[in-house]
Amino acid sequence: MTVTVRLFAVLRDLAQTDSQVLDVPNGSTVGAAAAILAERHPALGAWMGRVVYAVNLEYVLAGRVLVDGDELALIPPVSGG
Amino acid sequence: MTVTVRLFAVLRDLAQTDSQVLDVPNGSTVGAAAAILAERHPALGAWMGRVVYAVNLEYVLAGRVLVDGDELALIPPVSGG
Amino acid sequence: MGAAISTGLFSNALDIAALTARLSDPRAGGILTFAGTTRAETHPAGQTLLALDYEAYADMAARQLEDLAESAAGKWGALAVVVHHRLGRVEVGEPSVFIGVATAHRAAAFEAGRFLIDTLKASAAIWKKEVWADGAATWVHPVSGLDVQKSGEA
Amino acid sequence: MGAAISTGLFSNALDIAALTARLSDPRAGGILTFAGTTRAETHPAGQTLLALDYEAYADMAARQLEDLAESAAGKWGALAVVVHHRLGRVEVGEPSVFIGVATAHRAAAFEAGRFLIDTLKASAAIWKKEVWADGAATWVHPVSGLDVQKSGEA
Numbered sequence: 001m002t003v004t005v006r007l008f009a010v011l012r013d014l015a016q017t018d019s020q021v022l023d024v025p026n027g028s029t030v031g032a033a034a035a036i037l038a039e040r041h042p043a044l045g046a047w048m049g050r051v052v053y054a055v056n057l058e059y060v061l062a063g064r065v066l067v068d069g070d071e072l073a074l075i076p077p078v079s080g081g
Numbered sequence: 082m083t084v085t086v087r088l089f090a091v092l093r094d095l096a097q098t099d100s101q102v103l104d105v106p107n108g109s110t111v112g113a114a115a116a117i118l119a120e121r122h123p124a125l126g127a128w129m130g131r132v133v134y135a136v137n138l139e140y141v142l143a144g145r146v147l148v149d150g151d152e153l154a155l156i157p158p159v160s161g162g
Numbered sequence: 163m164g165a166a167i168s169t170g171l172f173s174n175a176l177d178i179a180a181l182t183a184r185l186s187d188p189r190a191g192g193i194l195t196f197a198g199t200t201r202a203e204t205h206p207a208g209q210t211l212l213a214l215d216y217e218a219y220a221d222m223a224a225r226q227l228e229d230l231a232e233s234a235a236g237k238w239g240a241l242a243v244v245v246h247h248r249l250g251r252v253e254v255g256e257p258s259v260f261i262g263v264a265t266a267h268r269a270a271a272f273e274a275g276r277f278l279i280d281t282l283k284a285s286a287a288i289w290k291k292e293v294w295a296d297g298a299a300t301w302v303h304p305v306s307g308l309d310v311q312k313s314g315e316a
Numbered sequence: 317m318g319a320a321i322s323t324g325l326f327s328n329a330l331d332i333a334a335l336t337a338r339l340s341d342p343r344a345g346g347i348l349t350f351a352g353t354t355r356a357e358t359h360p361a362g363q364t365l366l367a368l369d370y371e372a373y374a375d376m377a378a379r380q381l382e383d384l385a386e387s388a389a390g391k392w393g394a395l396a397v398v399v400h401h402r403l404g405r406v407e408v409g410e411p412s413v414f415i416g417v418a419t420a421h422r423a424a425a426f427e428a429g430r431f432l433i434d435t436l437k438a439s440a441a442i443w444k445k446e447v448w449a450d451g452a453a454t455w456v457h458p459v460s461g462l463d464v465q466k467s468g469e470a
Contacts, residue, residue: 196349
């Protein structure tokens with residue numbers, strides 16, 4: 001199945017992309033998909049311990065199971081305001 | 082000696098004056114001056130337990146000793162804001 | 163560098179936008195404002211509140227508002243402080259008091275703002291009279307915090 | 317009667333006066349506003365801060381700001397709530413965020429206001445980049461509350 005991954009701020013700069021479609025095995029968790037992404041973009045590695053996740057615009061934990069077509073966002077520490 | 086007494090809000094309405102010069106014995110306290118005032122204006126009686134005092138624009142306690150020419154204000158519960 | 167302070171009692175309407183603009187400062191990270199407004203009320207007997215009518219012991223209250231602003235500047239390092247209070251008739255929906263503070267960080271802005279309005283309400287020599295639709299007018303002389311709430315304060 | 321709510325992310329300058337005017341309500345006794353502004357900074361290495369550059373996960377942040385405003389309306393009975401955030405470049409002295417709330421009593425206004433700005437800063441999917449006079453630009457990704465203070469937040 002495929003999920004769309006969104007990257008922001010320092011993550012987008014490091015990966016040199018703000019969005020990409022990722023092939024992941026059916027039933028993958030958010031954490032597993034993030035690991036596949038990190039393999040493809042080694043530059044993200046140092047940040048993977050500091051991101052949280054959102055699926056379809058809502059914060060989720062790493063154990064959340066993805067379904068085909070989900071939008072998965074990696075959210076580095078926020079600094080709005 | 083004389084002090085000028087200032088009255089506000091409900092006290093002014095009851096006494097039908099906002100200011101008056103009061104003769105008090107030398108060395109009178111604020112509390113003693115207020116008692117003289119209350120004798121002259123019985124309508125203020127019910128309020129005398131609820132006022133606080135200011136002398137020359139600063140809050141003081143009833144024991145404060147007045148000097149000739151002081152401005153003594155009776156301050157009913159405030160409701161600004 | 164000292165704080166920019168503006169305080170006073172005014173018979174004309176408070177210009178919230180102009181007062182807020184006075185709080186701009188390049189050193190500021192947060193600007194907090196609070197306006198107390200005359201709230202529509204219905205008297206237990208069914209009357210509607212038309213307005214509040216404010217009076218002050220003007221010389222004393224003016225000095226108190228200035229002291230308040232200076233305290234906020236000193237205690238919270240405020241860069242700019244505004245404390246303006248209306249006198250006379252304030253219609254429903256109109257502001258009777260405006261406080262504003264600019265600080266480097268937001269926690270100080272909230273604390274200083276709360277201090278300014280709470281202390282003003284508790285101690286400034288200012289009184290309001292409720293003016294009702296039937297022409298009745300009653301002074302508000304609260305007995306306690308609870309009575310303050312009941313008698314129509316913000 | 318429901319609360320009047322206005323939220324969103326905007327590329328144009330925030331019009332503080334117009335946003336404050338939206339909070340007027342005859343049922344209100346208090347109107348609180350807070351604006352977070354870009355604070356003049358000097359980098360430890362001596363550079364001067366020119367501006368902050370904001371980006372957001374726009375679809376998510378827009379929904380979060382709306383949820384925040386609805387929470388404040390529900391929890392504190394706010395009559396009107398505004399939560400607007402800038403995107404793009406915000407020069408020193410300019411506001412990047414504006415929150416405002418109208419309530420019947422002042423304690424609720426302060427509590428709801430603090431909730432809005434604190435929760436927005438802690439959770440909204442928005443990021444800022446510091447843009448320095450020498451052209452350097454660094455993302456702000458705070459490690460903790462302490463780091464947030466050090467990295468230039470209000």
